Structure formats: C-alpha cells, structure tokens
Amino acid sequence: MPDKKTPRPETEGIIGGATTSIALFQDRYVDMSVDLAGVILKNPVVVASGTFGFGREYGQFFDLSELGAVCCKGLTLYPREGNPAPRIAETPMGILNSVGLQNPGVDAFIEHELPFLRQYDVKIIANISGNTPEEYGIMCEKLSEAGVDMIEVNISCPNVKAGGLAYGTRPDLAAEVTREAKRHASVPVMVKLSPNVTDIAEIARAAADGGADALSLINTLRGMRIDVNTRRPILKMNTGGLSGPAVLPVAVRMVWEAATAVKLPILGMGGVSKGEDAAQLMLAGASAVAVGTALFNDPYAPLKVRDGLAQLAVRQGLGAVRDLTGGIRPW
Amino acid sequence: MPVQQICTVVSMEQLDANTWWMVLEVGKLVFERGLCGGQFLHIKCGDGQLLRRPISVARTQWDEPEDTAALIFEVRGEGTKWLSQRKVGDKLDVLGPLGNGFNVSDGSRYLLVGGGIGVPPLIEYGESPKWSKVAVLGFRTRDKAFPAVTSRFEENCEQTYICTDDGTLGRHGFVDGQVRDIFVKDKNFTGILACGPKPMLKSIAKIAAEFGVPCQVSMEERMGCGVGACLVCAIPMKDGTMKHVCKDGPVFNAEEVDWDA
Ligand SMILES: Cc1cc2nc3c(=O)[nH]c(=O)nc-3n(C[C@H](O)[C@H](O)[C@H](O)COP(=O)(O)OP(=O)(O)OC[C@H]3O[C@@H](n4cnc5c(N)ncnc54)[C@H](O)[C@@H]3O)c2cc1C
Numbered sequence: 178m179p180d181k182k183t184p185r186p187e188t189e190g191i192i193g194g195a196t197t198s199i200a201l202f203q204d205r206y207v208d209m210s211v212d213l214a215g216v217i218l219k220n221p222v223v224v225a226s227g228t229f230g231f232g233r234e235y236g237q238f239f240d241l242s243e244l245g246a247v248c249c250k251g252l253t254l255y256p257r258e259g260n261p262a263p264r265i266a267e268t269p270m271g272i273l274n275s276v277g278l279q280n281p282g283v284d285a286f287i288e289h290e291l292p293f294l295r296q297y298d299v300k301i302i303a304n305i306s307g308n309t310p311e312e313y314g315i316m317c318e319k320l321s322e323a324g325v326d327m328i329e330v331n332i333s334c335p336n337v338k339a340g341g342l343a344y345g346t347r348p349d350l351a352a353e354v355t356r357e358a359k360r361h362a363s364v365p366v367m368v369k370l371s372p373n374v375t376d377i378a379e380i381a382r383a384a385a386d387g388g389a390d391a392l393s394l395i396n397t398l399r400g401m402r403i404d405v406n407t408r409r410p411i412l413k414m415n416t417g418g419l420s421g422p423a424v425l426p427v428a429v430r431m432v433w434e435a436a437t438a439v440k441l442p443i444l445g446m447g448g449v450s451k452g453e454d455a456a457q458l459m460l461a462g463a464s465a466v467a468v469g470t471a472l473f474n475d476p477y478a479p480l481k482v483r484d485g486l487a488q489l490a491v492r493q494g495l496g497a498v499r500d501l502t503g504g505i506r507p508w
Numbered sequence: 509m510p511v512q513q514i515c516t517v518v519s520m521e522q523l524d525a526n527t528w529w530m531v532l533e534v535g536k537l538v539f540e541r542g543l544c545g546g547q548f549l550h551i552k553c554g555d556g557q558l559l560r561r562p563i564s565v566a567r568t569q570w571d572e573p574e575d576t577a578a579l580i581f582e583v584r585g586e587g588t589k590w591l592s593q594r595k596v597g598d599k600l601d602v603l604g605p606l607g608n609g610f611n612v613s614d615g616s617r618y619l620l621v622g623g624g625i626g627v628p629p630l631i632e633y634g635e636s637p638k639w640s641k642v643a644v645l646g647f648r649t650r651d652k653a654f655p656a657v658t659s660r661f662e663e664n665c666e667q668t669y670i671c672t673d674d675g676t677l678g679r680h681g682f683v684d685g686q687v688r689d690i691f692v693k694d695k696n697f698t699g700i701l702a703c704g705p706k707p708m709l710k711s712i713a714k715i716a717a718e719f720g721v722p723c724q725v726s727m728e729e730r731m732g733c734g735v736g737a738c739l740v741c742a743i744p745m746k747d748g749t750m751k752h753v754c755k756d757g758p759v760f761n762a763e764e765v766d767w768d769a
C-alpha cells in the first residue's frame with residue numbers, strides 16, 4: 178500500500194479527481210471516465226506495458242487507484258529471462274530498449290502478482306506474447322478465468338526472434354492470432370499493433386476482421402544507436418525498440434489512420450508525457466492513452482498527464498474528457 | 509521505500525578536472541528512510557536528458573534542518589557534465605533511497621576493496637566505528653588518489669593499502685595482487701566489500717572463493733526507471749536467472765553472479 182507520508186506533487190488548481198471519475202478545476206467539474214470496449218476506466222490514463230512492471234514499484238510513489246488502468250508487463254506462457262544487457266540506450270528525446278520480454282510466465286503472474294493489483298480500485302490489463310497462436314489461446318483462457326479486466330495481445334514486440342514481429346507485420350497472421358485469442362477469452366481483447374509496417378490501416382482492419390474488441394498502438398519503433406568510439410551498438414542485441422517523446426508524432430499519425438480505417442475503440446500511446454500529448458492522441462481517435470517511458474523521467478508522469486487533460490478539458494469547456502475522442506478537424 | 513525528493517546542493521568541491529564531491533540536503537531520507545552509503549540516488553540531470561543518472565551515496569549524515577548525503581562523481585557525458593555545473597543552493601530532483609548497500613554487522617572485520625570511482629561508495633563503511641576494517645584502494649595514477657577520499661580510510665582503518673596502475677603511488681599494480689598478499693598472511697575477515705570496474709570485481713571474486721572468504725560486490729548496469737519496474741538493468745546469475753541492479757543490487761553476493769556471461 179502507498180506510504181501516506183510520501184510527498185506528492187499536486188498539479189496546480191486541480192481538486193479531487195484522484196480516485197474518482199470527477200475532477201474539479203477552477204470551479205468546473207469534468208467527467209474523466211471513458212469506455213474502452215465496455216471496460217469503464219475512471220480516467221483515460223493507463224500505464225504502458227513493460228514500463229510499470231506489475232505495479233509494485235511505482236505503487237510506492239502513488240495510489241494505483243488513481244490510474245484508469247494498469248497494463249502489466251508482457252507475459253509469455255513460460256518464464257523468460259530476456260536479453261543480455263545493455264538493454265537500454267538514450268537517444269534524442271527517446272530511448273531504445275531490448276529487454277526481450279523478461280517475465281515470470283502467466284501462471285506466476287496469476288498466483289503472485291494479480292492478487293496484489295486486485296487490492297486497488299483499478300482496471301487490470303494483461304499483456305501477452307506467444308510463439309504460436311495456440312499459446313495466445315491458452316494464455317487468454319487462463320487470464321480470463323483469473324479475472325483480469327482485459328487482455329492486450331502483443332503482436333508487435335520487435336525483440337523476440339521467434340514470432341513477435343511477423344504477426345504484427347502480416348495481415349493474415351494478425352487476423353489468425355486475434356481469432357485464436359478471441360475464441361479463448363471471455364474478457365475484451367485488445368490487439369496491440371506494431372508501427373514497423375508500411376500500412377497500419379491494413380493491419381488494423383485485419384485485427385478487426387479477426388474479432389478484436391479494441392486496438393492499442395503504438396508499440397516501439399525499431400532503432401539503433403552506435404558508440405562511435407568503440408564502433409559498437411550500445412545495445413547488446415544491436416537493435417532495439419524506440420519509445421519516448423521522439424515517437425509521439427508517429428503515434429498520433431498512426432492512431433489517426435487506424436481510427437479512420439476501423440470503428441474499434443483505441444488505446445493510444447507513444448511518447449505521451451503531458452496532458453496536451455494525450456489530448457492529441459484522443460483527438461486523433463483514441464478513447465484512452467497509455468504513458469510509458471515518461472515514467473522513467475518522472476514517476477508521477479501518469480498523474481500529471483491525467484490532471485493536464487482535466488485542465489485542458491475545462492479550458493475548452495468540455496463536460497467530459499471523452500468528448501475529445503475523434504474530435505480532430507483534418508484539413 | 510523510495511520517494512521523490514527535491515534536494516539542495518550545499519557544497520560542491522572539485523577534486524580534479526573531471527571529478528566532483530557534491531553534498532546534498534536530502535530532507536529526512538537518512539533518518540526516516542535509512543539512506544546509507546552504497547545505495548544510490550537517481551538524479552534528474554536537467555530537461556535535456558530523458559533518463560535520470562544513478563550516482564552512489566558515498567556518505568550520509570543525520571543533520572538539522574535536513575540530513576545530508578555526499579556524492580562523488582566523474583564527468584562522463586552530458587548528464588554528469590550538467591551535474592558538475594550545479595552551484596551551491598541549486599535544487600535537484602532525486603529519487604531515493606534506491607538499491608541495497610552492503611550487508612554488514614557490528615563487531616565484524618571487513619576487507620574493503622575499491623577501484624577508481626568505485627572507492628567513494630565504500631567511504632561510509634571505511635569510516636564506521638562499528639566494525640574493524642582493512643582497505644585496499646586502487647587508482648589509475650597518483651593524481652586520482654584524492655587525499656580527501658583516501659584520508660577517510662587512512663584515519664579509520666587498521667591499515668590502508670594504496671595501489672596504482674602506473675606505480676606513481678603505493679604499490680605498483682592492481683588491487684588483486686594486494687588482496688592475495690593479505691589473505692596469504694591473514695584471512696580472518698568476515699567478508700570482502702568490493703566496488704569498482706567489472707574486471708576488478710571478477711578477479712576479487714575469484715580470490716575470495718579461493719581463500720573461502722565471503723565477498724559482496726557492487727555492480728553497475730545502464731538503467732531506465734531505477735526502481736525495478738522496467739527490467740533493463742539486468743545482471744545474469746549463476747543459476748540462469750536475471751537480477752536487477754537497481755532493485756536487487758547494486759550489491760550482490762559474488763558467488764551468485766555469473767562472471768562469464
Ligand atoms: C548503481 C550505480 C552507481 C553509480 N555510482 C556512481 C558514482 O558514485 N560516481 C560516478 O562517477 N559514477 C557512478 N555511476 C556511473 C554513472 O551513473 C554514469 O557515469 C552516468 O550515468 C553517465 O551519464 P552521462 O550522461 O554523463 O554519460 P553518457 O554516456 O552520456 O550517458 C548516456 C546513458 O548511458 C548511461 N550510462 C553511461 N555510463 C554508465 C555507467 N557506467 N553506469 C550506468 N549507466 C551508464 C547513462 O546513465 C545514460 O543513460 C554509477 C552507476 C550505477 C549503475
């Protein structure tokens with residue numbers, strides 16, 4: 178449980194709205210709740226898979242009930258130790274990572290991590306990666322039964338040599354995995370798309386055809402950084418996935434294209450570090466947004482994004498933050 | 509449990525062209541949260557750097573109105589350069605306490621082994637009156653053996669051995685030769701506490717195993733979150749699992765670590 182003595186920076190002027198869906202700013206109320214494929218989040222701010230573990234660490238800094246949802250570290254059917262270090266390199270306004278899906282496996286998650294998260298009034302999204310469509314199916318069954326609120330199907334992790342990238346870059350495979358996940362899941366299935374494709378709309382449609390209840394995007398963009406003195410890549414895996422503020426414009430464009438292509442609700446992410454970034458993704462078509470890399474700079478980033486969104490909504494005279502979704506006025 | 513703490517720089521001393529001794533006011537992190545030497549702080553280095561920089565705590569002090577922590581760091585790149593340009597009175601955004609310091613008990617006897625910028629995290633252990641200790645400190649050259657640092661060991665340890673790679677001060681050679689010579693005569697130590705570059709730690713771990721002396725090592729790896737959530741700071745263990753420097757370390761038992769990975 179969070180330490181009550183923990184000093185917590187307050188966003189100026191925001192009152193309430195922390196663990197409820199109503200925020201008050203300059204004497205104006207704003208409804209922060211959003212609907213993501215039938216899952217009601219008390220506010221649109223989610224934490225991105227792989228940047229927040231299973232909530233224990235950042236739960237030392239703030240009450241997890243303040244978030245809309247926690248998206249857990251990517252799970253596989255069996256435990257994985259991941260890639261050799263260095264697994265991170267800093268780049269202009271971003272980072273490259275090559276963690277390689279280190280995780281304790283789906284069973285250990287259900288036994289040891291899920292009960293911890295259940296103590297909080299927050300929606301729990303499990304994120305899964307499989308080597309085969311069957312593995313996705315088995316994990317969906319186990320997780321639905323264990324009572325997670327939603328399953329995010331990662332078809333885009335660029336780090337794992339077996340599978341991973343291929344599903345997310347080929348429409349037929351994306352549809353197949355989605356179908357298999359849907360067949361075994363009794364909670365909403367959200368398919369997480371890879372940005373490493375020429376036409377995101379095509380993959381979005383394939384996931385929709387496979388029966389996806391929602392889409393999330395973007396995962397990391399493949400990148401590389403070289404130390405010019407040693408002439409070696411910083412990452413031991415040579416290449417890795419780019420995230421952080423540098424990718425925000427790519428995320429906004431891809432959310433817009435996906436939202437234009439399909440009718441599904443979207444969890445937008447990629448480079449969000451303040452309320453205005455989140456508002457861009459929502460205007461482009463996202464119903465909710467996830468914050469990842471920004472946490473490494475500031476553990477309170479998700480709460481600042483949430484409060485920034487509330488202020489922006491009030492300033493624009495909106496009664497509900499969900500009114501931003503799809504509100505873009507393209508030329 | 510770590511918190512975000514806004515810390516004030518209370519002193520800034522330049523030890524040489526690229527090494528700094530910085531003292532921070534850290535609220536009540538020492539008194540209330542047990543911040544101690546060998547742990548680290550994750551420091552935001554201006555708005556230009558997305559990632560915070562991990563810097564070890566060299567020594568801590570209960571104080572009024574705020575506790576203090578000393579950090580000794582070398583300028584390596586943009587982040588540490590920014591840090592070196594801070595002035596007395598400037599504020600820093602810090603996460604801490606993070607990681608575990610060395611596991612020590614009162615009344616013991618330790619061999620402290622430090623190399624280069626790995627020496628400062630041992631200062632608090634070298635100064636404590638709660639245990640007896642012998643120190644072996646290695647530096648590249650004489651100019652890197654700052655008296656401000658070495659005197660803390662010389663004044664408080666049974667014996668302090670200095671080694672330099674180029675022989676300009678103390679014994680000519682690496683610390684491992686000195687450690688071996690000590691153990692041949694006297695291996696009556698509760699354990700070794702070591703901090704320094706990985707090749708040094710590896711050879712100290714080997715000598716420790718050879719003489720049957722328990723050994724703790726403080727390791728480095730590139731970090732993201734600094735709190736255990738992102739899993740980037742992985743170090744392979746002998747049993748095939750990964751541990752994380754920020755959460756499980758930076759101090760590990762030497763026999764746990766897979767030195768050949
Ligand atoms: C637990 C721990 C304790 C440390 N304690 C000290 C200390 O007391 N004094 C000191 O001088 N240095 C210490 N370091 C090393 C220090 O963190 C790096 O020198 C510093 O991060 C370099 O940042 P930069 O921006 O100047 O360099 P850049 O090379 O520009 O940094 C680029 C990125 O690489 C990372 N990085 C580069 N070198 C290292 C390294 N050796 N270890 C970890 N990350 C690195 C940086 O954090 C940054 O994310 C410690 C490292 C760790 C992991």
Ligand SMILES: Cc1cc2nc3c(=O)[nH]c(=O)nc-3n(C[C@H](O)[C@H](O)[C@H](O)COP(=O)(O)O)c2cc1C
Nearest residue numbers: 225226227251274331395396420421447448469470
């Ligand atoms: C260290 C790290 C680990 C990640 N692990 C996963 C993962 O396990 N599964 C997944 O679907 N995405 C993973 N991601 C991608 C993020 O969930 C997110 O899609 C991406 O980082 C973009 O958002 P951001 O810029 O806010 O970080 C990871 C990202 C980072 C930085």
Ligand code: FES
Nearest residue numbers: 732734736739754
């Ligand atoms: S730096 Fe994130 S887990 Fe260690």
